[in-house]
Amino acid sequence: MNKYDSLVAKEQKSICNTYGRYPVDVTRAKDSRLWDLSGKEYIDLLSGISVVNIGHCREELVEVMVEQGRKLVQVSNLFYQEEQVECAEKLLATCDADKVFFCNSGADANEAAIKLARRYMRTIKNRDAYEIITLDGSFHGRTLATLTATGQTGPIKDGFDPLPEGFIHVPAGDIAALENAITDKTAAVMIEMIQGEGGIKPLPEDYVKAIQNLVKEKDILLIVDEVQSGLCRTGKWWAHQHYGVTPHIFTSAKALANGLPMGAMLATEETAKGFTPGSHATTFGGGALVAKVASKVLDIMTEEKLDERAAEMGDFFTAEALKLQDKYPGKIKEVRGLGLMLGVELTFDGNEIFEKLREKGFILNLTKGTILRLLPALTIKKEDLTAFLSALEELLTE
Ligand SMILES: Cc1ncc(COP(=O)(O)O)c(C=O)c1O
Incomplete structure (x- = not known):
């Protein structure tokens, strides 16, 4: 053999x-x-x-990994870590968001986004609004909530029910369908600017503008999943910057630490009020080693x-x-x-x-x-x- x-x-x-x-x-x-x-x-x-x-195996990242590996790798989020704060500041400098929650993957970042949207509605807006509307053809991850959010059927979902409640799918590009789906139970609309797993399908510009107007009018949140499209991939730091929209929440992962597992959920100051100590957490998120590597990745993306x-x-x-x-x-x-x-x-x-x-x-x-x-x-x-x-x-x- x-x-x-x-x-x-x-x-x-x-x-x-x-x-x-x-x-x-x-x-x-x-x-x-x-x-x-x-x-x-x-x-x-x-x-x-x-x-x-x-690119694979960048020497600069190897050096950071070795140096940080000797200093501090992981200590949990019970402690302040300057590497994490430095990384958050660099990430926030690329966009209009104000706060970061670090986690470990794309699905994990989207889970955080969904949880924040629901909790913001309940605790800050005092509205029992929990439904998340997503688009047909979308992909948001494989955890139970993000799988349910994913606008696809077939093997990806078969055999996993009961799936969590509170997710609604509408056809991409149809603003009337989206408007009809919004009720007083709606917390957020969640979209990928370019559906990646769905077949590289950029959303039309006027549709995205209409979504932004609609979420404003209905006083609900816009979540943008930038797990695949973010971090310079589309020719701007974030795909939503092509469309001139400012999401309340957006998510990142994949390229953040150039291969080490890392995710991030970014939110506006106001929306981030939905989380308070104890409401969300993860052991590994933003640990010193991955954060230091991600900081270097952000530096390289900026410098180059x-x-x-x-x-x-x-x-x-x-x-x-x-x-x-x-x-x-x-x-x-x-x-x-x-x-x-x-x-x-x-x-x-x-x-x-x-x-x-x-x-x-x-x-x-x-x-x-x-x-x-x-x-x-x-x-x-x-x-x-x-x-x-x-x-x-x-x-x-x-
Ligand atoms: C747009 C989008 N969201 C979420 C995910 C899930 O990310 P992960 O596989 O890191 O959980 C992916 C993965 O391909 C993705 O493309």
Whole structure:
């Protein structure tokens, strides 16, 4: 048995069967490159699903990990930690929010957002408003509440009922449906500016503006899930900044510590009043090590202007992909995205092309069977994007 087969056999014995994995065993990574056990090199256009936004195994982060690892790793939130405060200040400098709650993942951040919205309504507004309205096609996580918030059906939800009460889904883009769904029980509307798992679908600008007007008129909260779209990915620090909206609450995770598990829920001063000591907590959230790493990630994103770089590289990719669409209109249905959150929708089942791209050494994702989803590091070289487009064109001509 070769090393790969042996690993797969051991994995099947020891790990819960929840993932349909790619047939690749990653053993090493650097910048936008991955290597498998056999030494084969791949161009990584997925970055751990929008996680290693500044590239794999950055030396600066290794240094921070080693130094902080010797000083203080984790002491719990019973204590003040300057690393956590420093990280919060840097994060708040990127947006209009006033307060941060640190946690450990995207689902965890969205749980915090949902809990804060409900508690703010009960304790500050004195309204028994707890319903959260989300959009069809959305993805907000896999905990029971965030799974229920997720606007999808099928295997993702099958077998887990009873699901928590208080979540309503409406079609994305239909402002009348949203308005009809709002009642005196509504606490918040929760949206992704660009549905990621849903197939790289940016919400129309006028729809988002209308949502903002509606939440204001109805005096309810707007929660934006920036778990995938945040941290310079779309060409601005946060995708909601493209739309000129200021959410009451928004969430982040994935790229925050460039691969170490970390999430954050950010809120306005007023909304954050909904939490008081004892109302929400997590053991690991904002621990000294992850916070120090995240601070460095934020520094690097700022110094290297990775928001601007993502916009520039995204424009380049989109223009080139649109040329491919012009050449092969029968094969490419649509090229979508913002910055380096990119989708190329094929007119046919994409499984074969997706596998062939992997054989050629390109790691990406296939969403909904037809959408090639790319979330490369924001530091990716233009040549790597060009190499991917050439490989795609080659396969489209076959
Ligand atoms: C928009 C969005 N929200 C939430 C999540 C859940 O994040 P996590 O897997 O870290 O819990 C994801 C993960 O893909 C996501 O894309």
